[in-house]
Amino acid sequence: MFSRIAVLGLCVSLAACASGDGGPTQPTGPQLDAATPAVSFGIWTPGPGECSKSVHDRYSTLGPDGKRYPTWHPPVDPLTNCSFGHEHGRDPRGSALYNVVGDLAFGYANEQLDAANMGLRRHEDHVGHKVEWENDLLMRTNGGAGAVLEVRCDVLTKLHQGTHSRDAFTNNLHELNYHVRCSDKTEMHVTVLSAIGRPGEFERTCGGTVHVGPATPVNSPVGDGRRKIPHWSCMESRVMVGAGAKSDFGTLHESWQTHTTLRTADGNKTIASFDPYFQVFRPSRFFDPAAVDNVGRPAALCTAHVHADRRARGNECDAVVQAVSAMASGSSAFALLPYDDTRSPFNGARRQIDVNNNTVRNAGGPTVWYTDPFGKNARTTPFPGSIRQYLSSTSNDYGVGVNGPTVGGDRQYGGPGIRAPN
Numbered sequence: 571m572f573s574r575i576a577v578l579g580l581c582v583s584l585a586a587c588a589s590g591d592g593g594p595t596q597p598t599g600p601q602l603d604a605a606t607p608a609v610s611f612g613i614w615t616p617g618p619g620e621c622s623k624s625v626h627d628r629y630s631t632l633g634p635d636g637k638r639y640p641t642w643h644p645p646v647d648p649l650t651n652c653s654f655g656h657e658h659g660r661d662p663r664g665s666a667l668y669n670v671v672g673d674l675a676f677g678y679a680n681e682q683l684d685a686a687n688m689g690l691r692r693h694e695d696h697v698g699h700k701v702e703w704e705n706d707l708l709m710r711t712n713g714g715a716g717a718v719l720e721v722r723c724d725v726l727t728k729l730h731q732g733t734h735s736r737d738a739f740t741n742n743l744h745e746l747n748y749h750v751r752c753s754d755k756t757e758m759h760v761t762v763l764s765a766i767g768r769p770g771e772f773e774r775t776c777g778g779t780v781h782v783g784p785a786t787p788v789n790s791p792v793g794d795g796r797r798k799i800p801h802w803s804c805m806e807s808r809v810m811v812g813a814g815a816k817s818d819f820g821t822l823h824e825s826w827q828t829h830t831t832l833r834t835a836d837g838n839k840t841i842a843s844f845d846p847y848f849q850v851f852r853p854s855r856f857f858d859p860a861a862v863d864n865v866g867r868p869a870a871l872c873t874a875h876v877h878a879d880r881r882a883r884g885n886e887c888d889a890v891v892q893a894v895s896a897m898a899s900g901s902s903a904f905a906l907l908p909y910d911d912t913r914s915p916f917n918g919a920r921r922q923i924d925v926n927n928n929t930v931r932n933a934g935g936p937t938v939w940y941t942d943p944f945g946k947n948a949r950t951t952p953f954p955g956s957i958r959q960y961l962s963s964t965s966n967d968y969g970v971g972v973n974g975p976t977v978g979g980d981r982q983y984g985g986p987g988i989r990a991p992n
Contacts, residue, residue: 601632602631602632602638605632605638607637608635608639608675608677608681609677609681610639610640610676610693610694610696611627611630611638613696614626614640616655617655617910617989619653621647621650621653625647625649625650625652626643629641629643631672632675633681634675635681635682637681639675639676639677639678639681640676640699641673641675641676642659642661642662642674642699642701643658645983645985645986645987645988646985646986646987653986653987653988654987655992656696656988656991656992657919657983657992658699659701659702659921659978659983660701660703660978660981662674662701662703662726662728664703666751667703667724667725667749667751668726670749671726671759674728676699676730677693677694678745679745679761679762679763680694682943682955682956682957683955684955686942686956687955689789692741692743692763692790694730694745695732695735695991697734697991697992698730698731698732700731700848700921702726702727702921703724703726703727704724704725704978705724707724707725707925707975707977708721708722709723709925721753721754721756723750723751723752723753723756723925724749724750724751724752725749725977726747726749726750727746727846727923728745729744729746729747729764729848730744731848732991733824733855734854735863735865735991736855736863736864736865738799738826739772739780739799739864740770740771740783742766742767742768742790743765743785744764745762745763745764746760746761746762747760748760748761748762748844748846750844752966754964754966755964756928756930756962756964757930757960757964758842758844758928758930758960758961758962759959759960760830760842760844760959761959762941763943763944765791765792765794766796766828767794767795767797768792769785769790769791770782770783772796772799772857773798773799774799774800774801774804774857775798775801775804775823775824776800776801776803776807776808776821778801780857782864791944793944794828794829794831794845795826795827795829795845796827797827798827799856799857800822800823800824800857801857802856802857802858802859802860802866804821805822805871805882808820809868809871810880810882811880811881811882812880815883815884816884817882817885817887819852819886822853822856822868822916823851824849824850825847826847826848826849827845827848828845829843829844829845830843830844830845831843832941832945832946832948833946833947834947834948834949835947835948839931840931841931841935841948841961842930842931843927844927844929845926846923846924847923847924848923849921849922849923850918851920851921851922852886852916852917852918853916854867854869854910854914854917854990854992855867855868856868869908869914870907870909871887872886872887872890872894872907873890873891873894873905873907886916889913890915893907912988912989914990916990917988917990917992918990918992919982919984919985919992920982920983920984921978921981921983922977923978924975925975925976929966930961930964931965932961932962932963933965934963936950938950938958938959939958939959939961940956940957941959943957945959
């Protein structure tokens with residue numbers, strides 16, 4: 571049995587591990603088999619011709635609570651050569667932080683919310699967990715009096731960023747793992763449920779707020795940041811074009827702009843904050859007020875004529891039109907390519923992270939803190955539903971602004987078998 575151990579909250583919680591001593595260890599197969607499954611474990615269902623559920627469940631790990639969680643896996647299983655049909659981004663084992671962090675337990679923060687006695691419950695699908703990292707990332711900012719401060723950081727992050735369903739139209743709580751270690755001794759290893767904007771609504775990529783309906787849970791807290799998602803009105807004005815024109819597919823872009831603060835139990839002190847932005851290009855959905863569940867499919871716009879001869883044209887649509895022609899032997903201009911067809915380029919596999927600011931205000935403080943799943947009520951002793959976080963005993967005042975540096979923009983995670991939902 572393939573097995574790994576997540577040391578998020580185990581290794582990260584120990585000073586020896588945080589300093590790079592030791593590193594993650596591996597449990598035996600029986601240890602994983604005997605562990606209580608977390609809610610997030612085993613929920614993926616394969617599509618036709620894809621890897622079996624049992625093959626998928628090999629990629630699992632022990633969380634800090636001793637439960638069994640899913641973790642990162644390659645899009646194609648190397649032992650069987652079957653495809654899972656989805657991907658989780660970049661292999662974390664190449665990160666310089668992997669020997670400290672270990673494998674990420676997908677859904678751990680969601681699980682702790684159940685135990686926190688806060689009257690909230692929030693669980694997410696499997697395919698939305700996306701990992702990204704960069705080693706030795708150069709971060710620059712003006713250090714005052716025209717000086718330029720240069721800091722190099724290793725960054726490893728994972729956000730649950732589902733871009734195929736209606737979930738993010740209303741739900742603002744999404745699991746975020748954030749790990750950074752910099753040359754100025756700044757270091758943090760944090761897991762939270764990030765409250766991204768207001769529940770029940772999102773912002774259109776082309777401007778304006780859309781109120782959709784109740785979130786899950788209905789009493790989700792309001793958070794900083796925003797979720798910017800394409801709306802039909804954006805598609806109609808910028809993507810649907812007449813013959814001879816090309817669509818502006820830049821409109822088909824989601825921007826999840828997070829801002830997380832760790833605050834002490836009295837609420838008076840912020841001990842850390844960070845605000846990465848997570849960008850997705852060519853997702854498999856947009857908001858359509860006339861569609862079932864409000865989910866519109868970009869691939870359908872490539873061949874469906876909505877107003878006269880206006881449709882999505884050029885670029886990604888060329889591949890869709892070619893696939894439709896092959897399906898229909900060129901006999902129907904109105905045939906639709908299923909949104910989950912592996913030939914569709916609208917699968918959310920192109921992503922980018924704007925790292926932005928990382929601030930620790932913990933000079934001389936303890937390295938281990940316990941917070942609720944939202945990063946609040948930080949204290950030095952655990953409590954029901956608390957998550958163990960690691961912060962360096964330092965303080966810094968550098969930032970890089972809201973536009974960068976960026977990570978992952980030059981990578982493409984699509985490939986054989988990758989399709990929506992992804």
